[in-house]
Amino acid sequence: MNNFVYHNPTELIFGKGQLSLLQEKAKQLGSTVLIVYGGGSIKRSGLYDKTVSLLQDAGCRVLELPGVEPNPRLSTVKKGIEICRQEGVDWILAVGGGSVIDAAKAVAVGVPYEGDVWDFYSRVAQPQAALPLGTVLTLAATGSEMNRGSVVTNWETQEKHGGTTTFPTFSILDPENTFTVPRDQTIYGISDIMSHVFEQYFSHTPEIPLQTRFAESILKTVIENAERVLENPEDYDARANILYCGTMALNGTLPVGVETDWATHSIEHAVSAIYDIPHGGGLAIIFPNWMRYVYRENVARFTRFAVEVWNVDPTGKSDEEVALEGIAAVEAFFARIGAPTRLADYQIGDDKLQVMAEKATPFGPIGSFKKLTSEDVAEILRMSL
Amino acid sequence: MNNFVYHNPTELIFGKGQLSLLQEKAKQLGSTVLIVYGGGSIKRSGLYDKTVSLLQDAGCRVLELPGVEPNPRLSTVKKGIEICRQEGVDWILAVGGGSVIDAAKAVAVGVPYEGDVWDFYSRVAQPQAALPLGTVLTLAATGSEMNRGSVVTNWETQEKHGGTTTFPTFSILDPENTFTVPRDQTIYGISDIMSHVFEQYFSHTPEIPLQTRFAESILKTVIENAERVLENPEDYDARANILYCGTMALNGTLPVGVETDWATHSIEHAVSAIYDIPHGGGLAIIFPNWMRYVYRENVARFTRFAVEVWNVDPTGKSDEEVALEGIAAVEAFFARIGAPTRLADYQIGDDKLQVMAEKATPFGPIGSFKKLTSEDVAEILRMSL
The missing domain is CATH 3.40.50.1970 (Rossmann fold)
Incomplete structure (x- = not known):
């Protein structure tokens, strides 16, 4: 810590x-x-x-x-x-x-x-x-x-x-x-909350067991309440649980003593500064691809994520397989709740990848889990097309 | 919530x-x-x-x-x-x-x-x-x-x-x-921290998934670091993890939206007001007995506790068996780290049970998981002799 x-x-x-x-x-x-x-x-x-x-x-x-x-x-x-x-x-x-x-x-x-x-x-x-x-x-x-x-x-x-x-x-x-929040905004909100946790969870800082479990707690609670609010937007308890998770995800509790990342947010900000897409939608698209691009930096963190948050059964699988199954579960979850999964969903093609990549890295490389140059960012955006 | x-x-x-x-x-x-x-x-x-x-x-x-x-x-x-x-x-x-x-x-x-x-x-x-x-x-x-x-x-x-x-x-x-904290004080501290979580965890309030997981997170983190600090009092990371758990256990995070209990603390205060025993020692003795006395009020909460916190395998067991196994795990843990487990460890006999029971309930019944009268308290103390 x-x-x-x-x-x-x-x-x-x-x-x-x-x-x-x-x-x-x-x-x-x-x-x-x-x-x-x-x-x-x-x-x-x-x-x-x-x-x-x-x-x-x-x-x-x-x-x-x-x-x-x-x-x-x-x-x-x-x-x-x-x-x-x-x-x-x-x-x-x-x-x-x-x-x-x-x-x-x-x-x-x-x-x-x-x-x-x-x-x-x-x-x-x-x-x-x-x-x-x-x-x-x-x-x-x-x-x-x-x-x-x-x-x-x-x-x-x-x-x-x-x-x-x-x-x-x-x-x-x-x-x-929050009962009258439209379906798409509800989905973007869920994606945003989960993304905040991801940014603070994928870290190389050793000895952060409580921070790690708190982050997993928020993710599990959001996951189990997401479909409830989408099925019944006036489910008070499900709305309350997600609302409280949203606050706890970004009120300073998770990052104490932890080196956090935030590269994916910078990438999304660059995308939405040019295309004005919803922040939560952009994050749902980019995050699984960021994960695939960086997971080898700390496979153990990603296998833990897969097992604890997504209930991936590790029996008979390599660490890498478990990690990738966890990432696939993130993408599948976003798809299941109706979040966008490709930049193409917003009619974004490959013509401004380099512009966005430069805009995401105005002060040099971003992130800490893996330092990302503008070339790395361009590759993550290409994977997200 | x-x-x-x-x-x-x-x-x-x-x-x-x-x-x-x-x-x-x-x-x-x-x-x-x-x-x-x-x-x-x-x-x-x-x-x-x-x-x-x-x-x-x-x-x-x-x-x-x-x-x-x-x-x-x-x-x-x-x-x-x-x-x-x-x-x-x-x-x-x-x-x-x-x-x-x-x-x-x-x-x-x-x-x-x-x-x-x-x-x-x-x-x-x-x-x-x-x-x-x-x-x-x-x-x-x-x-x-x-x-x-x-x-x-x-x-x-x-x-x-x-x-x-x-x-x-x-x-x-x-x-x-905290490196120089003597062994017994370290043990009492651990017992105190866990007891704070127990008071806020055993609740009938429905729909408190994040609060529940946060509480379990603290317990699991304390449990996995307790023996580390006892083996090596200068293990910085283990001391840091327990120190941070102690703060999070009682800084208002766990009880938000939750009806909490605090009966066991009242009972312990009555005991140590008369016998001047260490607070953490008293709690380690009384809590497992409080649990055995009240668990039938909400067996599901106690089975969850057993499975999530103590890794009790529920296969082929009744809910009641799982719950009791979890309570036994609490007592075994306290014994393993060297905490007292009976009032007799402090030379406390049955002569002042009723006095203590009255002192614990000066404003009427205490607790919320199960309302305890002075008779209930006397019985819990008798189980703790």
Whole structure:
């Protein structure tokens, strides 16, 4: 186990009807609030009306930043920063999924910063201050509700980067708010959650037994609940289990003392920066191919993965066979739940492989399980066609 | 899964040499610090000198509350409160194990409170403020380094109660600081950690798959590292794994959305309030007997426990047989690592069973897996003789 520092101050408020706790929070955080949200789904579901009512009943003046995109754009973030500065906003409430929360985080750290908020994404600067931020999560996926990561796309430069921003002060997770998530978004969310675990599981760090088992626990729980939510989108318990897994997959618990990878996320960001495909869809396609490309770096890790997570029976098989059977199980699972499995599913051909590979490695080789150059990335993308 | 709120603001600083981060913390928290510690072990190990030097180099005036007892006493806590008030102490640093940290927490919440600090333990009041508290942990056991629980004994009334106090601001966990923990304390620590998991694992709450797997993960990791640390007390990785398990076992991760039990802890507190036996020793004795007394309430939970944690082969056995085999495995494990298994090991006979049973149930029946009256408790103690 490596040395680590873990500190996660977000208050996680989980369960049916927990939105009502919003009023207490509003009274603590101030009377002018900016609600950040995406398309119209929270209006259709009634969550928008409920949230605004609660805030107004708590005496808040409610301002709005609607229209956050699925891959949130820098231009939208800048609009939010302007509103906060002009209107003296005290705190921000993100109501939505990971994109909405990521945009709200960017606004929160952008407001007190004199420079360009993109500095936090191009890694020129680190945020020193932030407006308080609450979230009402509507989608199990990115884990953004309980970490300080944020991914924003700069369309002027066609770059999609992750930055270290600010932890939400609180996040309200009511599984019922995920009942209306469409089937494809549910699938992408599942793929995203599992991918977060993969990035932190495939590691060469020795002596990380608890971290390893926690990661396997999340994967097994997602796997056994995935088909339940797809069959019955209003299965409260299945939605709750997946929602909680999504948070635990990326709230800093898994990577403590572990060298993590994150190459596949960089590759996917490069793909979706150019083709604007859903992040979870891109990950489902790329991850099994990344696994096939790198598993020889640590076959034992992949055989353990196959046996523990996918119940592969190792009897009479070589380690390599077991490892490959595990990887095949990942791909089969994604196919079974209806995730895309090839770049061709998004009409992506081989014409921009090299461009994407370069974009995925702007600061040199990526990943740690196997360091990947742009040539390696191009090969993984070719395997994913 | 039940509704829950999870919020744990403690910063966990883990690994070799991390004590050096103390100076930065001292600069943030103030120039007058009270060090709380127990017997002479931190002086013998050199940790005391290192800590005081670091604090003095950071410009701190260092005051002391030495001599905290293994079951920390209210009278000691009150001494600490007096020092803080007289000397204008800015923050407290506990250097030691759970007892030291628990005493330091009591001091931290006692200082700004006008009433008697025992109010927080007799549940007459809840703390509204606290001095900042850091910890340097020297023993893997209670989890006190990352929660706001504290157990204090009032010898005037022969009561040992847990109170809700304050989270440490930071906790420094260097596995090397646990190298010198004596064999018996190491064993009690292991028993304590496992018992914390048991209290949160045996539950009737449906649909808690991730919480269940996390609990099993901790148990399996403790089991596979226990004999390693006993064979080689300076095995860094084994010490690190157990140390991290101890924190995760009681930092609020396991009980989210789960109805937990805690009856066995109440029973043990009643025993050690009268006989002053080591908490971990008492738990190792009582827990298998609690299990035998209650398992019929939910045989399925106990069969799962047997199979997942203790690798009991269920082939051809009834659920009840599997469950009982799992319980026998717990007892055999405690015996194997050298923990006590009968109250007789501490020369405790049957003369005060009823007194202890009454003391364990001062507010009525205890526990949730099976509600235990004082008669039930007396029976469990009789089984433990």
